Amino acid sequence: MFEAKRLHPAAIIFNLIKTIREFLFAIILGFITFRDESLLYFGLILAGLVIIFIVSSVLTWYRYTYRIEDDELRIEYGVFIRKKRYISKNRIQSIDLTSGIIHRIFKLTKVQIETAGSGTSAEASLSAVKLAEGEALRTELKTSASRQAAEGEFPEEIAEELNPSSTISFKRLFIAGTTSGSIGVIMALAAAGFSELEQFIPESFYDETLEWVIGLGIIIVMAMAIFILLLLWLLGIAGTMIKYGKFTITKTENELFITRGLLEKKQSTIPLKRIQAVGIQESVIRQPLGYVTVFAEIAGGSMDKGEDFSSILFPIMKRDEVELFLETFLPDYAGIQHELTPLPRRARKFYILRSSVLFLLIVAVVATFLPSFVWVPILLLMVGGIFLGWLRHRDGGFNVEGQRLTIRHRVFSRNTIMLYHKRIQAFEKKQHKVQRLQRLASMTLSIVGTMGTGTHFTIKDLEETHTDELSDWYSRRN
CATH class of the missing domain: 1.10.287 (Helix Hairpins)
Incomplete structure (x- = not known):
C-alpha cells in the first residue's frame, strides 16, 4: 500500500451532498426571501452555485490521496492549499467501517480512523473506498505481523473460542x-x-x-x-x-468488534483499554419485563460515530443473561452486585419534591392554554411525579468491593454503573443547608468520556457518613 491512491469516484457524490447540506439553510432562506418577485434570479443563482459545488467536489476528490508507508497512514488533500496528515499506527485507537445505502449499491464503505486526540470529528475519514480495500486498510493499520502469525497457528475451532461472538435474534x-x-x-x-x-x-x-x-x-x-x-x-x-438489525459483538484479544444495521451497515472497534465504565440500563417499559440494555462509557472518540453507537454493547437481553455476557466479553466487570447500600428514608421527600417540579411546569403550560381541563393533568401528573420520585429514591444506592464501585440511579430509566477506582478522574461532595440539617450529602463521580470530555454520575441525598466513606475510598485515606 505504498502507492498513493484516490478514493472511489463515488466520493464526488458524497462531497456534493455534504456541500449542499452545509448550504441548505441558506438556500431555503433565499427561496423564502425571493419566492415572490425575484424567483427567476434566485433560480439562476442557485444553478450557478450547483455548478460551483460540482466542480469543487470533483477537484476535492481528485486532489485527495492516501497511502500507508513507514507504519503511517499518509493523507494529502486540499485544492489550492495542500495539506499533509501523517497518522502513526501506534496512535490509532479504532477504525470503523460504515456502509450507507449508496455505499452498498457500489459495494463501498466509509473508513473512519480515530486516535486518542480525536475531537468533534474523526482523525481521518475516507468517504468512499471499496469494501475489500477498507477491510484491508483496517487489517494493515490495526494488526501487526506477529499477531497475524500467532492467529494463524490456531485451528479454526480454537480461534472461535478465543474470539467469542454474540448476535441478536429477530425475536429480541x-x-x-x-x-x-x-x-x-x-x-x-x-x-x-x-x-x-x-x-x-x-x-x-x-x-x-x-x-x-x-x-x-x-x-x-x-x-x-x-x-x-x-x-x-x-x-x-x-x-x-x-x-x-444483525447486531453482532465479537471479542478479540484487545478489542470489541461491533457490527449492526440493515440499511446502513456500521462496523465499530472498541479498544478494551478505553472502556471507563460498564452500565446496565432498564427503561420503565423494559424493567417489568426483565429486559435490559448493556452499554459502556468509552474514553475519547468523536461525534462522527453518531448517536451513542460506540457505547451500546448489546441493545437488549434478559436481566439474568447479563452476568454470562460480562463473563464472556468483559470478565473484569463480571460479578454484578445486586445488594446495594440504599438511600436513607428521610431523603425520600426530596426525591418526590424534585420529581414533582417538572410535572408542575407541564401543568402550568396546560393551564395556560386549556384552563377548563387543567384538573385532569393535575391529578395524573401529580400521581406520576410522586411515583417517579419514589422510584428514584428506592433505586438509588452504591456498593464498594475492593477497587470496584457500583452505583445505581434513575432519571426515567434505572442505570447500574460499574467502574474501577483507577478510572475515576474526580470525586465531588455537595451539601446545601437543608442537607446539612438532615445529615445528607450528594456525590458526583467524573470519568473521561466521549471526545475527552467528562462524563458525570450523581447520586443525591446519601447519608453524609457514606459520602465521607466514599471520599476516603477515592482518596485512599484510611
Missing part, C-alpha cells in the same frame, strides 16, 4: 423495537416539523381542516388518534430493527 430485535419508547421521539420530531411547515400552509386550508376534524365527532377523532399512535409505534419498531 422485535421486542427491542416494541419497548424502545421511540414513539415519543417520533412525535416530538413530527411536531417540530409541523411547526416549521405551518407557515407555508394557507390559513384558509388550515381553518377548513380544523373545522372538518371537529365535525367528525369525538369517536372518530379518538379512532384517528389511536390509528396515528399505532402507526408511530410501528415506525418506532421499524426504526429500531433497521438500526440494530
